[in-house]
Amino acid sequence: MTSTALSYEVFINDPPRQHNGALPNGEAKAFPPLATTLVHGEHDAVLVDPGFTEDQARAVGDWVEGKGRRLTNIFITHGHGDHWFNADLLARRFGARVVATEGTIAQMHANVGARPFVWDRVYPGIPDSPVTAATVPDNRFALEGHKLVIVEAGYADTDASSVLHVPDLALVVAGDVMYNGAHLYLSETSLAGLDAWRRAIDAVAALGARSIVAGHQNPALDDDAERVTAETRAYLDAAEKELAARETALDYFTAMVERYPDHRGRTVLWATAQAVYGIRANPGDDPVQHIAGAWL
Ligand SMILES: [Zn+2]
Numbered sequence: 001m002t003s004t005a006l007s008y009e010v011f012i013n014d015p016p017r018q019h020n021g022a023l024p025n026g027e028a029k030a031f032p033p034l035a036t037t038l039v040h041g042e043h044d045a046v047l048v049d050p051g052f053t054e055d056q057a058r059a060v061g062d063w064v065e066g067k068g069r070r071l072t073n074i075f076i077t078h079g080h081g082d083h084w085f086n087a088d089l090l091a092r093r094f095g096a097r098v099v100a101t102e103g104t105i106a107q108m109h110a111n112v113g114a115r116p117f118v119w120d121r122v123y124p125g126i127p128d129s130p131v132t133a134a135t136v137p138d139n140r141f142a143l144e145g146h147k148l149v150i151v152e153a154g155y156a157d158t159d160a161s162s163v164l165h166v167p168d169l170a171l172v173v174a175g176d177v178m179y180n181g182a183h184l185y186l187s188e189t190s191l192a193g194l195d196a197w198r199r200a201i202d203a204v205a206a207l208g209a210r211s212i213v214a215g216h217q218n219p220a221l222d223d224d225a226e227r228v229t230a231e232t233r234a235y236l237d238a239a240e241k242e243l244a245a246r247e248t249a250l251d252y253f254t255a256m257v258e259r260y261p262d263h264r265g266r267t268v269l270w271a272t273a274q275a276v277y278g279i280r281a282n283p284g285d286d287p288v289q290h291i292a293g294a295w296l
Pocket residue numbers: 080082083176215216
């Protein structure tokens with residue numbers, strides 16, 4: 001039984017600057033904007049992907065507090081630290097529970113393990129990040145009687161990606177299965193094959209949502225599900241074509257900047273380019289070394 005109407009709002013975090021140099025075109029490295037979503041009813045609310053730095057936790061926390069709802073759950077879509085390293089700070093501030101799938105929880109542990117080699121070398125201000133997330137039975141929980149369904153989408157920009165489907169809002173909070181006006185991170189996907197990501201997109205598209213909130217986005221764009229889905233698919237096609245045609249990481253970077261001059265996240269594009277071409281040139285190496293090294 002449902003008694004109240006739901007709605008959702010999105011908070012776009014300011015991307016933290018990186019302190020490790022510049023992109024090939026001279027611009028300073030910076031993380032793409034991260035979208036944090038609040039789904040709320042009359043009294044309660046659920047937060048998705050709060051971010052990773054202490055500054056972001058403060059900004060998101062104050063925004064949530066301003067909505068005047070009781071925060072019951074914080075859902076994490078996938079294991080990449082930029083979506084959740086600050087979740088424990090917010091869970092403690094609001095007395096909320098952190099929720100994720102079993103696959104994501106395993107990836108969260110792996111990302112904590114990678115902190116000293118990647119995250120902490122690039123970004124200042126990441127708080128302690130204990131993995132406190134728990135699974136929920138049948139991947140379902142509720143908000144004021146409305147069902148919230150966690151849908152496991154498989155491999156998108158990392159393994160064990162999931163999305164939050166809110167049927168009563170015809171909404172999917174898609175984490176990094178969908179991008180909206182931002183460069184896709186393909187370093188890990190290049191190992192699994194881009195078709196893995198295409199299948200994840202198909203799984204989300206099958207939910208028939210009207211609105212899709214992408215984890216990384218240009219704040220000027222809307223959440224139109226059809227456009228976001230089509231553009232994420234088209235980016236994979238374009239990337240596949242350019243990766244086959246271009247000889248070097250720099251050529252790929254330049255070609256994608258030309259195709260997508262307004263896209264956010266050129267640091268992600270450059271990290272992708274360095275990882276993919278590094279792996280290609282050194283087939284005997286552990287690919288993880290190139291994926292991590294591309295951020296440094
Ligand atoms: Zn991300």
